[in-house]
Amino acid sequence: MSERTDVTLNVNGRFYPLRLEPRRTLLDAIRDECGLTGTHMGCEHGVCGACTVLVDGAPIRACLMFAVQAEGAMIRTVEGLANGDRLHPLQRALIAHHGVQCGFCTPGFLMLAAGILEREPEIGDDELLEALSSNLCRCTGYQGIVAAVRAAIAEWRAGSS
């Protein structure tokens, strides 16, 4: 159980050489070993989505993946979203549309939405709502989050057209 193995994680373009137990989740490795605590633990069984990160561009639950499984993949977390002082359109939109209250679910929603934005910018509204319903928020009633993601997608499309 406690036998450790060497693994190198690429998180936000930076390499983290780690020595950890194979049973350690990607979530715990990102938080405790890499020190990137923006990714949150909400349920540890893949329902709430607070731990959503991008692995090779796809949103995944970091609580359901072992760190060793992520070796060689490009992992992106909320800390990598902004470009220096310039916030990502999704981050700006969440502030503008009051999509944040306690902020605990926020990084997971951001990474889920970033995955959608980058992979399916032409997504239909119904599919968007379906995709966003895979994460839980307990504070906002979702209204601000939906408004923000819609606005960011519109901005993204306008910018890339």
Place this chain on the structure above:
Amino acid sequence: MSADPNTSAGPVLGRSLPRLEDPPLVRGRGRFVGDISFPHQLHMRVVRSPYAHARLRAIDVAAALGAPGVVAVWTAADIADLPAIDFRDPAAEALRPYRQPLLAEERLRYVGEPAAAVFATDPYLAEDAADLVAIEADELPPVLDAAAPPGRFAEGLSTSQGLSTSQGLSTEAVEMHGGYGEVEAAFASAHAIVALDLEIGRHSGVPLEPRGALAYWDASRDVLELYGAAKVPHRNRDALARMFGRAAAAVVLKEGNTGGGFGVRGELYPEDFLVCLAALRLERPVKWIEDRRENLMAANHSRQQRHLVRVAVDAEGHVLALDDELYLDQGAYVRTHGARVLEMTIGMLPGPYHIPAYRAVGHFRLTNKTPAATYRAPGRYEGSFVRERLLDAVADRLGLDRIEVRRRNLIAKREMPFSRPLSALGTEIVYDSGDYALLLDKALAQIGWDALQTELKRRRAAGELVGAGLGIFVDKGGLGPADGARVTVDTTGAVELVTGGSNVGQGFATAMAQICADALGVDYRRVRVVYGQTDRIQYGIGAHASRASVMTGGATHAATLKLREKALDMAASLLQAAPGELNIEDGVVVHRGRPGGPSIALGEIARHLAPDSPVLGDRDPGLCAEGWFRTSHMTYPYGVQIAVVRVDGDTGQAAVERYLCAYDIGRAINPMLVEGQLVGGIVQGLGGALYEEFRYDERGEPLSVTFADYLMPTLREVPPIEILLTEDAPSPLNPLGIKSAGEGGITPVGAVIAAAIDDALTLPGAITRLPATPQRIKALLRAAAQRARPVAAEG
């Protein structure tokens, strides 16, 4: 509503300015308790009872003690010198025997009860070792129905209630009475009596961030620090200091970011005491982060009540009297609130209506479930369900329109302030202001009630199960008695506002910064708001029962006005003007009506107020001031909510199509934040009305211990929610006219949804139990179909 991008011009109060809290949160720079670590820290894992009710024989910790990384394993015997967890406020002596010990002693009373604590160098190793702890116990039959005749909580205990030792201690901890007027006489002379048997399910706040605590004992200063505080850090500091026999100043609570409060988080639980005790005794920092399963079986539950209620009315539908016997399922122990939820249920149940005579008998009963306490709008979600169900039933019985019945019973504007001989949170109930009929009119106009009825009728005729429900409610907030704040401007002009408040996600810092900035005349972004740090300010009222805006806001306002006066006094002397001729604009003192005249920045004034300043004179040094706000009564915001619900006849699933919340806030500090609070509350209310329930099997085994079983609304279940925010009835109790926003959204949701489902099914009074799950709605539809069938067909 989106935030006002133009943040520097115009008045600051009453504007939807962006939150100061957001920039770090959207960058993942929040500092939640799980994000904090100390070198050399230990991790606690709690071993929990697998039994709902059992006599504890032994706990074998030998194997766990020998496991890798384990430093200590505690059972009750190891901490026998510590008492049970006390009540926050003075509570009836009769409740004391029902308090929860830090670790189970002779009995295990619910699945999830802490029985042992493992301390190890790594959280994984702590969990491994916890699995090796063996609990030996003899199972006892569990008590699972609070409305059944009371059983025995413990044998051989005599209490101040005078129960004899042979009877033991009853599972009915308290029978509470409330009311006034001649109830019997009113029922005797009534035109009609309507009786209902209503149940509200067991559900709770369930913040997305699990509970956590990190205790650190600084031996050099002999100070115990606890990270992960929330809600009421100062009150909790006092409770911890009492428990450990320490001076209050030798215990420091530190609140960082908090992942949702809702009444549940920030209460003192056994685990909070255990990490503190372990930090003191093991002399290492100790961290504990619960997992979701623990959260669902160990953090406070709430709500579960059954009401056997009757109302007497005259022929016009005027309520003559209300008689309620209610049973509150408290779970296994009485926690920090004592019997407050029961008191609030009784005190707030009459709501916005004239109830000439009222009698409530509340049974506060212990069962073998997770202990219960407050969840957003405690007592009012339950009471509003009961009251509004009754009004709907009266309308149905008398063949009257349900809106008309409500109108006939509403308390009128001219009767304000309106007092009732009842109490809630220990204060007399006096509605401070309100125009309930006006808000009802506005809500009906906003949703287009008459056109909506026509449309729903048409859709029902076409075979759809669709209907509308309405509820009116009064909420409460702003309970005193007093709160203070301290504001300081430094030599750069930066403002620091130190409060004893708590920021559990509601935007407290932004709201306080707006009040301060507005009163002082600075950009609200220059105000740094301190909250939840017990070593920064002596007292703090915290964030509970919707009181932060009124109390800490009032204190902030008072402190800032004093600081402003001091600034203008100094500026007047420096600019050789009269203070009355001066004003503060964007952090600079200017001469009113003399644009371009002499001016001086606040930072500069602060420099002239330094202790060594040659122009200080007799003034106290520093550009700072402390202010207090005091009040003896609560504020009473009110609202009207309307829902349109469609039921799927095949699955029994109710879907909310439309939702309107009309709410009079008195005065909004930041309308965007108010709307956020209302919408968030409504969606939680939908959870309790339709989906969320802590269920137990017949052995007391909890069945809702994952998010796959405890179903919270996702955005798929949530319709667009319309908010009609009004400011028709500012509170006369504070200078800003503020009421409160935290709990009004959730208060009537159960009632409104139940009424809408009744209407959709064309079965008046059908919904008597929340949550209205698909199974329950299907059962109602089946029963209705059965009744509709001719009797002969059955034979």
